Amino acid sequence: MKNLIALLLFLCLSSLFTLNAQPDTVVTGLDAPSGISIYNDQLYITQSFTDEVSRFSLDLTYATVEAVASLDTPTGTFVLGNDLYVGNGVGVNAGIYRLNLLEANPDPIPVLEDIAVSGVYIRDSILYFSSQNEQSVYTFDLTDETAMPQLIASGLAQPSGLAISDNELFIAEFGNGQVSKLDLTDNSVSVFLTDFDRPYGLNIYGGLLYVSDNASINHVDPNATDPLKTLVVDGLEAARQMAFRGSELYVAQAIGFFGTGIVTRFLLPLELPGDSCQIALGIDSLLGGEIGVARDSRIFNNETYNAIGADQGTECFAGDGPERTIWYRFTGDGNTYEIRTNTTGADDPVGMGDTRIAIYRGSCAELSPIGCNEDENTDLDLLNGRVEIATEAGVPYSFLVDTRNGLDSDGGEFRVEVTRQDTVSSVSNVVDLSNRIYPNPTNGILYFQGESPIRVVVLNAMGRRVFKTTVTSNQLDLSTLPTGLYSLFAQLPDETWASSKVIKR
CATH class of the missing domain: 2.60.120.1050 (Jelly Rolls)
Structure with missing residues (x-):
């Protein structure tokens, strides 16, 4: 009966997935799945309601969900080498545990105890973890046997998923609908992006920051000073942690208890590394x-x-x-x-x-x-x-x-x-054109002082080409362009290039 309910639920949800990625297959019959990680084509899933860490083979046609270990309310996961690190949210075993994935049924080895953990991330032997109970994020040195958790951010709103890009730690704040970032050089915290519903899981994949946000998955450039969300998948319910395998995106959906939770797999548009x-x-x-x-x-x-x-x-x-x-x-x-x-x-x-x-x-x-x-x-x-x-x-x-x-x-x-x-010796750089064009702002006609360019290209504020022409005089007609800020590039008679910002009124 549980599997029938899960199947019907999946069929209903499949009609809602509307964007760039298409649903492929799912794992059904789960109890509030939260964390997922992939190791050697095995999908490891934490089920918070049944206190279980489970395993599912991604390459077997008739795979079943197998119990691997038992913990109290397991949450976020992270794979490092042959080990799976699992956060434990509540109970007497609250903390972080390590499972040796080379073993069929590994015993959970305590790494850190007596603190409720939601999200886990590891880089350079430093374990970063979030605690919704403490509203904080901590670090823990895995190489130091005497190490204690070090507080690096507090006053957060139910922090959950974590991800690192360069020297910035991104934090999903489930309680206030925003993603914050922490500068790892000085531990300063700032708001990165708001306007989420209930952000939970974070992943860096292909240079982009992926955010699971209750009913959707979005990605954003983690280096942008004015970041914009791009919708990848919608029509989800209670989206939690994500995992990637090649062009496959796996999403845990903690839809409910009693076997109604699922993990959905989507096939993303495949880009080669370096393709964009x-x-x-x-x-x-x-x-x-x-x-x-x-x-x-x-x-x-x-x-x-x-x-x-x-x-x-x-x-x-x-x-x-x-x-x-x-x-x-x-x-x-x-x-x-x-x-x-x-x-x-x-x-x-x-x-x-x-x-x-x-x-x-x-x-x-x-x-x-x-x-x-x-x-x-x-x-x-x-x-x-x-x-x-x-x-x-x-x-x-x-x-x-x-x-x-x-x-x-x-x-x-x-x-x-x-x-x-020692120094720059060539003239391959784009030189400044701003002191050779007028009037700027312009109502349409732009004049060049000195030698006129032989070719002009104009890009809009999004970097898209909107105008291209050869030039036969010292003036340029931009009257067909809408009002806005543009980048003008002019090829000069000596074949060098010059550029300037232009405001079209």
Whole structure:
């Protein structure tokens, strides 16, 4: 009877899932599932009502839910190595317990006792946990046998899920409908994003922060200063912790007791790592070398890549926008770098090494172009892209490498090469145009002082191209554009690029 109720409930809910991800399969018959984690294609589930940690095989056709261990009101989970860390919410066994997943039925080993725990997260042997009872977040050093919990944030509203991106700890506050963030360098807490219903689970996946929020799943850029939610799934009920396996998103739904809880699986749109700014490939390991000594990345192949966010690059590149794009990211360290591509050791190299690069400052939601280049030196047949940048410490940077309109439009293999330099010597950066255009703000007609550009591209506040033209005089007609703030990019007769913000009235 329990399974029949759960099946009917699932069929009703399936009609409500409306957005980007589609429901695939579910685990049914659960009692208030809260935490879920994946280890070796096994889904581990905490059931708060039956005080049970359960296991479900994701690859078996006729898998059943198996009991693994018993705890008092188990809540959040986190996998580290071969161990599953489980928060325990109430009762005499409140605390955090470790289960050795190499064992079929592991005995729970106490890690921390005598405190109610809701969310668990581990990085660099430091265990972060939230306590709804204490309205606080703590740390605990797993390498120190004499360690005690250290309070790092208090006065929160039923903190639950935790996730870390760079040096910021994100905290879901179930009690007030917001996600806060804690700066791990000084433990200062600030509001990251409000307007949630009952946020519970947090995950960093593909460079994005996923938030389970009662009836929906949303994601947001964790680096944005003005973050915006993007709806991924709706039509859920009592969504709790999430887990990812490839392009599969699993969501625990604590719909009720007596076997009506479920775990739903959704197939997300599959993007390759680096396919967009949000899931850019990190190259921080290439920074910080000796001056003048190049550091090479591994070999990349862009043959299977698309151009997600394809309007990026149109402000610099001649012709159409990028096509076979791979995105990269790094955090500035205050040094100056040359970034270029090469085809050293490539079995299927990009034809003639022909690439182009555009580099940006800021989070993916607020990219500001600062440099671009299509050919390093055509006289020497160096057709690879090359830019130079003086970085600011702590500032995020992203850049794309593309091969559209090159000698090998189908793409191929290349490496990213980064060399630390004394100073910036090239003119690949976008220069300031603001002192050469007037009037600004403008009602439509914009005039250029000095040499007129040969081509102009205009992007709106969202970074989308809204205007593109060749220029035959010293004036530009923007009267067809709506009122707003725009970024204008002009290619000058010497083929350098200049930019300025323009206000259209």
